Amino acid sequence: MSNEADDTDEWDEIGFVISSKYRIAVLETLATGPSIPSSIAAETGLPITHVSRALRALRERSLVELLVSKQKKKGRIYGMTERGQQLWKRIEAEGLID
Template identity: 50%
Template sequence: MSAHWDTIGYLISSKYRLAVIHRLANAPATPTQIATDENLSPSHVSRAIQRLADRSIVELAVPETQRKNRLYELTPKGTTLWSEIRTAGLDR
C-alpha cells in the first residue's frame, strides 16, 4: 500500500480536489480555466486550490505578487500522488 494513502484518501474524497489535480496534471492553469474546463464553480475551485496548496500538492507557477492570471501547477508531490491515483484506478 502507498505511503501516501492518507493523502490520496483526502484527495479522492472531494470531487473538487480531484478535478483540480486532474486538470493540473495536464498543464498549469488559472482557477478560472480549471472551473471552466471541469464545469465547476470558481469559488469551489479556489477553495480546493488553497487546501491543496496548504498540503504542498499544488503551487503558484507565477510570482506571489502577481494578482491576476495566477497560474497553478502540481508540485512533485502532487505529480506523484496523481500517478498513484491513476495507477490504482481512483481517478473519477
C-alpha cells in the same frame, strides 16, 4: 519502519484528494499542465469558488504550487508539484477515480 510511515502518509494524502470531487477535478486538470483558476473552472464546469478553495487546500499540502508571484492577483498560474504528480499517478494506477 520509515518506509511504512511514508506509505501511510501517502495514503492519507490520497484519501484527502479523493474525498473531494473538486480536488480530484483540479488535479486532473493540472495533470495536463499549469493553468489559471478561471480556466480550470471553465474546463471542469465547477464554480470558481470551489476551484479556488480546492487549490488552496492542495497548496497547503504541497500538491500544487503557485507558479507566479504571490503578489499577483490576476493571472495566477498553478501547477502540480513533483509530489502532486507522483500522488496523482498513484491515484490513477490504483484506479481510485472514475
